[in-house]
Amino acid sequence: xxxxxxxxxxxxxxxxxxxxxxxxxxxxxxxxxxxxxxxxxxxxxxxxxxxxxxxxxxxxxxxxxxxxxxxxxxxxxxxxxxxxxxxxxxxxxxxxxxxxxxxxxxxxxxxxxxxxxxxxxxxxxxxxxxxxxxxxxxxxxxxxxxxxxxxxxxxxxxxxxxxxxxxxxxxxxxxxxxxxxxxxxxxxxxx
Amino acid sequence: xxxxxxxxxxxxxxxxxxxxxxxxxxxxxxxxxxxxxxxxxxxxxxxxxxxxxxxxxxxxxxxxxxxxxxxxxxxxxxxxxxxxxxxxxxx
Numbered sequence: 680x681x682x683x684x685x686x687x688x689x690x691x692x693x694x695x696x697x698x699x700x701x702x703x704x705x706x707x708x709x710x711x712x713x714x715x716x717x718x719x720x721x722x723x724x725x726x727x728x729x730x731x732x733x734x735x736x737x738x739x740x741x742x743x744x745x746x747x748x749x750x751x752x753x754x755x756x757x758x759x760x761x762x763x764x765x766x767x768x769x770x771x772x773x774x775x776x777x778x779x780x781x782x783x784x785x786x787x788x789x790x791x792x793x794x795x796x797x798x799x800x801x802x803x804x805x806x807x808x809x810x811x812x813x814x815x816x817x818x819x820x821x822x823x824x825x826x827x828x829x830x831x832x833x834x835x836x837x838x839x840x841x842x843x844x845x846x847x848x849x850x851x852x853x854x855x856x857x858x859x860x861x862x863x864x865x866x867x868x869x870x
Numbered sequence: 871x872x873x874x875x876x877x878x879x880x881x882x883x884x885x886x887x888x889x890x891x892x893x894x895x896x897x898x899x900x901x902x903x904x905x906x907x908x909x910x911x912x913x914x915x916x917x918x919x920x921x922x923x924x925x926x927x928x929x930x931x932x933x934x935x936x937x938x939x940x941x942x943x944x945x946x947x948x949x950x951x952x953x954x955x956x957x958x959x960x961x
Contacts, residue, residue, distance in 0.1 A: 724954070856918050
């Protein structure tokens with residue numbers, strides 16, 4: 680191996696030690712299942728090694744690996760949703776149509792929060808409740824919420840990656856917010 | 871000319887006001903101002919956006935955590951990964 684060898688340059692032998700736990704936590708947050716998270720980290724390392732010659736070093740290795748892992752997580756959700764929720768997708772399209780009457784006027788008005796969100800944000804326990812509620816969403820809803828609201832990515836990009844229409848994404852986010860709100864109110868407002 | 875509540879909520883969810891034409895932006899603003907449903911919807915979406923942004927910061931902290939109780943790879947999985955990395959790196 681020479682000095683120019685990318686394995687040496689980017690210290691691939693130290694990746695598990697340096698980034699293993701970081702990537703595992705990231706995968707666990709996105710995918711919930713520890714076994715799936717471990718498998719996805721493994722796939723990430725293998726894909727990174729395979730494409731190491733394409734890495735130009737402009738970003739930190741950690742964030743490059745994280746980008747690969749994020750794409751792998753989205754792939755997993757997309758495949759998993761196709762397997763399990765094909766019928767749910769058809770139902771949701773109908774729900775989307777029902778949310779608005781033909782005139783475009785909402786069929787119901789949003790109810791106010793049962794607690795003060797600004798006050799809750801300051802408390803660490805609130806974020807544990809928030810994570811619990813986020814984890815209780817369906818895989819696709821959670822992925823959509825993460826991509827749109829947490830990572831603030833473009834709608835067109837999300838629709839392409841999840842293989843859904845923008846209308847379907849809108850409905851998914853609408854339902855995700857409604858379920859999160861209901862869950863937070865039951866977990867937080869009563870405490 | 872006029873925006874429906876659905877069009878307004880799409881713009882609000884998208885947070886794409888910066889890309890709208892001045893006329894479209896003014897129409898959107900006017901609709902949100904006079905429509906109690908869209909006003910409330912707007913406030914709810916904004917609150918979720920605040921929540922998601924704060925959550926992102928909390929998540930970044932959790933990823934870098936040095937707390938021994940924080941989730942981590944099992945020893946077994948770590949050794950397997952190391953072995954695979956060494957093999958693939960040609961060690």
